[in-house]
Amino acid sequence: MPKKYGIHTKATPHRFKAITKSGIIAWEEGCLKCAVCVKKRCVYKVYENRGLDARQMVDSVDNQCMNCLRCVQGCPKELIHKSVNPEYRSLGDDHYSPDIIAKLWYQAETGKIPVSGAGYPGPFSGQGFDGMWTDMSEIVRPTRDGIHGREYISTAVDLGKKLKHLRFHTDGDLTGDMPPLIDIPLPIMMRVPGFGSISGETIKGWAMAARRLGTLLFLPRERVHRRLNKALPFLVPEIAGKPKKGPRGGFRTRIVEITPEGEGEETFEAVNEAQPAGLWAVRLPLKEGVEKTALSLVKSGVSLIHLEAGYGGKGFGGEDIYLRDGIRLVHRAMVEEGVRDEMTLIAGGGIAMxxxxxxxILCGADAVVIDFPILIALECRMCRRCTKGLSCPVEIEKATPAWVARRTVNLMAAWHNQLLEVMGAMGIRDARRLRGEVGRAMFFEDMDEATFGPLGQGKEGFELE
Ligand code: SF4
Ligand code: SF4
Incomplete structure (x- = not known):
């Protein structure tokens, strides 16, 4: 049994005051000027310790408040209120909502799993991954056994092609070449996001994190720099178009990714010509018919497909197809053709939690690639000022590589632990066995059909009596 994989975390505070959910509104008008103001009785001395952060020009009162509501209840004229901080509400967008951003900040700061209290407060429906639930029916022991090492759960996955069978010489030696295969200890890889106030130092920090975690960082080829030499085996340069001849297009990394210009044979020939023995990933944008393209690539010899969705986890080209469904389509196409183990399917784009x-993975991916969560881990507010050439409010580009690496490692540790918890609750002890286990998942549309389908369709204008 391989050595147990664990991620060492270290609390790494924010560099700037985080935007918190609740704010305090204290009206001066109508104040009784009572001798013993409730503000003085705050057990956390929030009102006494408050100050103005000159760098960000924010009052620290919201940041220090522990939400005990003592001041709200104690003010005789009810002049103190707690409310949702409007600045918090304006964080992010529909996909990276304020709550998701706040949880990512917490995980990057502490390396711990966020606890939301009793029960799940969200809706039991939605698009993409929101319309899917996991079956935790194996909870017969603490799900934390996997996290604390009392139960061995492996999150390692293989990247590359597996042989259907082995052939041996009469002397017992293997015959033929083994296809290149890489194993990584957790099924989560990282990718430099499409925007952000990202400097060479930021990239170095992410590369350090990839090396420490034993995972991979995908990055544009022009970002691969001599300063990243130590982390080269953990980098995946992305190349658009035809790859150059020579070992992995001139890179000393274990994998190179291309975004092909052509399809099937054409792509494989270009890759094969450039490096017949290397491991190449081919990035495929998620759109209608993607499973056919993926199948043609695999049949031509490509062993690593990176299925990529757009920013919100949706397909490109205006179709209403989500990453969840794209993974299922590609996975099923491979299973039906009997070539599933001849390829690895990695999926990315919009994975936020x-x-x-x-x-x-339940839908059929072997591993995932995450992008914006590693930027949000660095306090990004998803304000998009950087896309307009404006300054970053949290100066991400100035963060030291050591800080970037620690925050990223913390985030990945929290995600790794959550994966262990889910797998433990499902009774699955190997991430390779989780792949495509849809029997352990429930899909909203299936349950909707099973529950309400037999009732038939109501005709237009039909009214219940
Ligand atoms: S809610 Fe509690 S912690 Fe917050 S300011 Fe009022 S008394 Fe202090
Ligand atoms: S905080 Fe805003 S400006 Fe800074 S990286 Fe994030 S989106 Fe860009």
């Missing part, structure tokens, strides 16, 4: 890692 740890639960989505387990869901993507």
């Amino acid at each position: 740890a639960e989505q890692v387990a869901k993507a």
Whole structure:
């Protein structure tokens, strides 16, 4: 049994005051000027310790408040209120919501799993991964056994092609070449996001994190720099178009990724010509018919497909197809053709929460690639000022590589632990066995059909009596 994989975390505070969910509104008008103001009785001395952060020009009162509501209840004229901080509400967008951003900040700071209290407060429906639930029916022991090492759960996965069978010489030696295969200890890889106030130092920090975690960082080829030499085996340069001849297009990395210009044969020939013995990933944008393209690539010899969805986890080209469904289509096409083990399917684009890692693998991916969560881990507010050439409010580009690496490792540790928890609750002890286990998942549309389908369709204008 391989050595147990664990990620060492270290609390790494924010560099800037985080935007918190609740704010305090204290009206001066109508104040009784009572001798013993409730503000003085705050057990956390929030009002006494408050100050103005000159760098960000924010009052620290919201940041220090522990939400005990003592001041709210104690003010005789009810002049103190707690409310949702409007700045918090304006964080992010529909996909990276304020709550998701706040949880990612927490995980990057502490390396711990966020605890939301009793029960799940969200809706039991939605698009993409929101319309899917995991079956935790094996909870017969503490699900934390996997996290604390009392139960061995492996999250290692293989990247590359596996042989259907082995052939041996009469002397017992293997015959033929073994296809290149890489194993990584957790099924989560990282990719430099499409925007952000990202400097060479930021990339170095992410590369350090990839090396420490034993995973891979995908990055544009022009970002691969001599300063990253130590982390080269953990980098995946991305190349657009035809790869150059020579070992992995001139890179000393274990994998190179290309975004092909052509399809099937044409792509494989270009890759094969450049490096017949190397491991190449081919990036495929998620759109209608993607399973046919993926199948043609695999039949031509490509062993690593990176299925990529757009920013919100949706397909490109205006179709309403989500990453969840794209993974299922490609996985099923491979299974039906009997070539599933001849390829590795990695999926990325829009993965925003740890639960989505387990869901993507259940749908049929071998591993996932995450992008914006590693930027949000560095305090990004998803304000997009950087896309307009404006300054970053949290100066991400100035963060030291050591800080970037620690925050990224913390985030990945929290996600790794959540994966262990989900797998433990399902009774699955190997991430390779989680792949495509849809029997351990429930899909909203299936349950909707099973529950309400037999009732038939109501005709237009039909009214219940
Ligand atoms: S809610 Fe509690 S912690 Fe917050 S300011 Fe009022 S008394 Fe202090
Ligand atoms: S905080 Fe805003 S400006 Fe800074 S990287 Fe994030 S989106 Fe860009």
